[in-house]
Amino acid sequence: MFEIIFTAFLCGLTLYLLRGISLAARKRYPPGPWGFPVIGHLPLFGRLPTETFLQWRHSYGDIFRIRMGAWPAVVVNGYSAVKDAADKPGDVFSGRPDFVTNKALREAFNGDDPLAFANFSPRYLQHRKFTVAALAMYMKRCDFESLFIEESDRFVRILVKDSKLCELDIGLYAYRAIARVLYQVLYGVEKSAEFEKILNEIVESTLNFNKFVGAGNPVDVIPWLRYILPYKVKEFMNVALELKWITKRNIKMHVQEYAQRNSVNDLTDALVFYGENLPEKSENSTLLTKTALLDTLFNLQGAGLDTTAKTVQWLMIYMVAFPNVQRKVQDEIDQVVGSGRRVSLKDRAYLPYTEATIHEVLRKNSIVPFALPHFTIADTKLCGFDIDKGTVVFLNLHSVSFEKDFWGDPDVFRPERFLTKQNTLDSSKCHHVLSFGSGRRRCIGESLVRQEIFLVFATLMQRCRLSVTDPGDVDLSSVPSLVYGPTTCKMRVLER
Structure with a gap:
C-alpha cells in the first residue's frame, strides 16, 4: 500500500513540475543582465543606480528583469511603459512588497500599515480617499497661502542675515524652513517655547528614517540578514517610533480640542473630522480605523519634509550654477510683481519662465527616481512581457526625464524647453515630469507642495541674489538615498 501511495505521489509531483515547466516555457519574460546567486544584482547598481539603469535600458529595452536578493524584480523605463504600468486596469502594479522595513513599521504602528507603505486593497483605497478629502478640506478652509508667504519671507530674512557673516551651507536652512511650514500645516501654529526643539527632532528623525528606506537596502531584500544584523532593524524601529511619538502627541491634543471647538484649523483637524x-480599533484587518487614518500624519510629516527641502536646495544650487537663468527669473518677477509687494499664488499664471525653471530643475533631478517599490498583485503583461504575481516593480521616473527622443537634449539644463512659442507653459512637456509619481500611488500632497515650492522659490528670486565665487565649480551630482539630494554647496545670499 505504501509503495502505491508513494508512486502516486511521485507521479503527481512530476506532472505538477512538468506543467510548471511547460507554462514557464510559454511565458515571455523580460531580458536582463547577469547577476549573482543569493544577492542578485545589488552589487552591480554602483554609486548611482539611476545611471546604471539607463545603461541597462539601452542594452535590454524598456522592461528588464533583475533580482533584489530574495525578490524577483523588473525595472520599467520610459514614459509610455511607466504610464502603462501605473494605469494598468485592475491596479495590478499598485501593490507594495512586504519588505523587512515594512514589517517593522507595521509592528511600530500596532499592526497598521502607514499609507505610503500599505499594500493595495479596498482598505488602502478608503484610506487614500479620506486622506485626499482631508487635504481638500484643509486647503479650502485654512489660509495656507498666507502661511507659505510668511514663512518664505522668514526664510529669506534668515538667509540674508546669516550670509553677511560667511558663505552658507543651505541644506539645514532649507530643512528647518520647510519643517516650520509642514508642522503648521499638519498641527497648526505652534506656541510652545519648545517649538525650535521640536523642529530639530523632526528634521533629525526624518533624515535618519530615510537612511533606512533608501532603494536597495540589503536587509529588506535579503531577509535573513536581519538575524545577522538585528541592530539595523532595531535602530530603524527606534527612528520610526520617534517620528510616531511626535505625531501621537499632537493627535491626542487635537482630538481633545476638536471636540470642543468643532472647527478645522489644520490638517490634523481635517483627519479627525473624517475619522469621527x-x-x-478593529480586529478586522480590512476595516480602516480612526487610529490608522490619523497615523497618516507620519507619512505626510516624513515625505513632505525631505522631498520639499531637497527640491528647494536643488533650485538654489541650480541658480548659482546658472546665473543667466537666475537673472531671467528675476527679470520676469520684477516685471510682473515688482518689489513693492510679496509674490502670491495669483502671480503664478503670469510667471511662465519661473514655472518652467522649477519644472526643469525637477526634470534634471528626479529626487525620488524610482518612487517607492511597487509590487504585482496578480500575473500580468507589460509591453508584451509576462510579469508574475509577487514581482517587485521599480518605475524608473528618472528615465522618463532623460528620453532623448522626447527631450532632444535631456542632459542640457534649459528651462525654455517648457515654454511654447506664445510664452506659455507647454502642458505636454510638464506632464512628462513625473516627480510626484503616477497612477494610484501618485503623491496625494502634490498640489499643496507645488504651491509651496513656487512661493518659496519666487520669494527667494524676488528678494535675493544667490552667488558663488565660481559657478563652474558647482557640483550638480546627486547623493543617492530614498530622496536624492545635492552635494554640499556653500553660497552667498545677498539682498537685492
Whole structure:
C-alpha cells in the first residue's frame, strides 16, 4: 500500500513540475543582465543606480528583469511603459512588497500599515480617499497661502542675515524652513517655547528614517540578514517610533480640542473630522480605523519634509550654477510683481519662465527616481512581457526625464524647453515630469507642495541674489538615498 501511495505521489509531483515547466516555457519574460546567486544584482547598481539603469535600458529595452536578493524584480523605463504600468486596469502594479522595513513599521504602528507603505486593497483605497478629502478640506478652509508667504519671507530674512557673516551651507536652512511650514500645516501654529526643539527632532528623525528606506537596502531584500544584523532593524524601529511619538502627541491634543471647538484649523483637524465615524480599533484587518487614518500624519510629516527641502536646495544650487537663468527669473518677477509687494499664488499664471525653471530643475533631478517599490498583485503583461504575481516593480521616473527622443537634449539644463512659442507653459512637456509619481500611488500632497515650492522659490528670486565665487565649480551630482539630494554647496545670499 505504501509503495502505491508513494508512486502516486511521485507521479503527481512530476506532472505538477512538468506543467510548471511547460507554462514557464510559454511565458515571455523580460531580458536582463547577469547577476549573482543569493544577492542578485545589488552589487552591480554602483554609486548611482539611476545611471546604471539607463545603461541597462539601452542594452535590454524598456522592461528588464533583475533580482533584489530574495525578490524577483523588473525595472520599467520610459514614459509610455511607466504610464502603462501605473494605469494598468485592475491596479495590478499598485501593490507594495512586504519588505523587512515594512514589517517593522507595521509592528511600530500596532499592526497598521502607514499609507505610503500599505499594500493595495479596498482598505488602502478608503484610506487614500479620506486622506485626499482631508487635504481638500484643509486647503479650502485654512489660509495656507498666507502661511507659505510668511514663512518664505522668514526664510529669506534668515538667509540674508546669516550670509553677511560667511558663505552658507543651505541644506539645514532649507530643512528647518520647510519643517516650520509642514508642522503648521499638519498641527497648526505652534506656541510652545519648545517649538525650535521640536523642529530639530523632526528634521533629525526624518533624515535618519530615510537612511533606512533608501532603494536597495540589503536587509529588506535579503531577509535573513536581519538575524545577522538585528541592530539595523532595531535602530530603524527606534527612528520610526520617534517620528510616531511626535505625531501621537499632537493627535491626542487635537482630538481633545476638536471636540470642543468643532472647527478645522489644520490638517490634523481635517483627519479627525473624517475619522469621527470610524472605529478606534478593529480586529478586522480590512476595516480602516480612526487610529490608522490619523497615523497618516507620519507619512505626510516624513515625505513632505525631505522631498520639499531637497527640491528647494536643488533650485538654489541650480541658480548659482546658472546665473543667466537666475537673472531671467528675476527679470520676469520684477516685471510682473515688482518689489513693492510679496509674490502670491495669483502671480503664478503670469510667471511662465519661473514655472518652467522649477519644472526643469525637477526634470534634471528626479529626487525620488524610482518612487517607492511597487509590487504585482496578480500575473500580468507589460509591453508584451509576462510579469508574475509577487514581482517587485521599480518605475524608473528618472528615465522618463532623460528620453532623448522626447527631450532632444535631456542632459542640457534649459528651462525654455517648457515654454511654447506664445510664452506659455507647454502642458505636454510638464506632464512628462513625473516627480510626484503616477497612477494610484501618485503623491496625494502634490498640489499643496507645488504651491509651496513656487512661493518659496519666487520669494527667494524676488528678494535675493544667490552667488558663488565660481559657478563652474558647482557640483550638480546627486547623493543617492530614498530622496536624492545635492552635494554640499556653500553660497552667498545677498539682498537685492
